[in-house]
Amino acid sequence: MGWLSAGDGYEVALVEGRVAARATAGRAAGRQLKSLPRALRDHPEVDRLRRFAAWLDRHTTACVAQVDTWMVSxxxxxxxxxxxxxxxxxxxxxxxxxxxxxxxxxxxxxxxxxxxxxxxxxxxxxxxxxxxxxxxxxxxxxxxxxxxxxxxxxxxxxGVTQRVEQIHRATWRRAEDTPDKVWSVSEFAGGKFPSRYVLAARAASLGYRVSGGYATCRVRDGARVVEASTWIGEPYYWDDSDAETGDLTWNDEDGRSLPLRSVGPVAWSEGMRMAAALYAGRQVEEGKGA
Structure with missing residues (x-):
């Protein structure tokens, strides 16, 4: 984007996502200023550029989210x-x-x-x-x-750097000898948190949906949609202490529970990734009694 006139003696532009100014007269003519002059802070062109920068940020976030959806599915x-x-x-x-x-x-x-x-x-x-x-x-x-x-x-x-986490994404693979008629994983159960509110907030901050007493992750695995769910506690007791993570389970699109042996590779990996990420934020005891 080029430089735009903004009153007498100044031009403004978006530089690396922020509104920058430069003088058009005097000794500093043509040089970018270190900060935005007070006289420009409420200028209409500056406000327009700020709103445009905010839109670009939202657009960038939306693009990454869409590509991530294509990749996960x-x-x-x-x-x-x-x-x-x-x-x-x-x-x-x-x-x-x-x-x-x-x-x-x-x-x-x-x-x-x-x-x-x-x-x-x-x-x-x-x-x-x-x-x-x-x-x-x-x-x-x-x-x-x-x-x-x-x-x-x-x-x-x-030196590849991916904007959407793909090849360095944490992955899990279901063991081939997983028994029949087993419906849940308890590997990441028992992670203690100060309250259910803190645990729910962690799930939301990681991008997972909180519904009822569960943190959930819905993915398309092959031809079907599968939802992984981790118990995080009843929503009616947000301020109570000693909340903890529960078992991890998977359901089909109609809400029916799936035995572990029928969970596909992507749904398994993403469910385990969610449960591990929640568990990683648990309280860890320190000291001799830990």
Missing amino acids: SLPVPTLLLARLWRDEAWQCALRDLVVVGDEPDEVGFLRDATDSGALRVVTLDGETVRIAPRTVTLPHPVLLADLDELREFAAEL
Whole structure:
């Protein structure tokens, strides 16, 4: 964005997301000022830029949230759509360097560019930049990536930083010998908190929904929607002390409980990730009696 006139002797612009000013006359002409002059703080152009900056922040947050939804759900995304979105800096920032998978097994790599024609440029594990143009691609959940460890190592070599957490996302895999007719996981139960309010606030701050006595996480796993739930206490006793995390369970879209052996890999990983994140905020006793 260019510099805009803002009264006598000043111009203003958005610089790295903040309103900046520079003088147009005198010794400081053309130089960006360290702070916004008092005379400009209520200027209409400054107010307009502030509102525009706030909109850009909301837009950036929305782009990241949408790409995160595509990734967690491993939904197919049209390459032509990615090409159109790529022109927008906020979308490009959210999408750049995510691992994408095309139609063929070897069409896997870090997304670096999208052309107007719908072709994607990706860097493969061989270090080659190739162009792929399938009708759709997926931004797979990391638990579905067979070469996850190799991708993490290669990302470190390339200095890759993902705006949407994908390859460095914490993942869990269900044990193959999980018994039949087991319906819950207690690995992260018993984490104590000062009150139910504190525990619920932690869940909300991590982006999870709080409904009734549960913190919940809903994801699309393959062809079905599954909701993971962790007990956090009755909502009618917010101010009582000694709240603690409970068992982790999964339900289908109709609310029916699922045995652990029927929980898919993405739903399992995301449910365990939620329960672990809540448990990590528990009170930890210190001292000789801990």
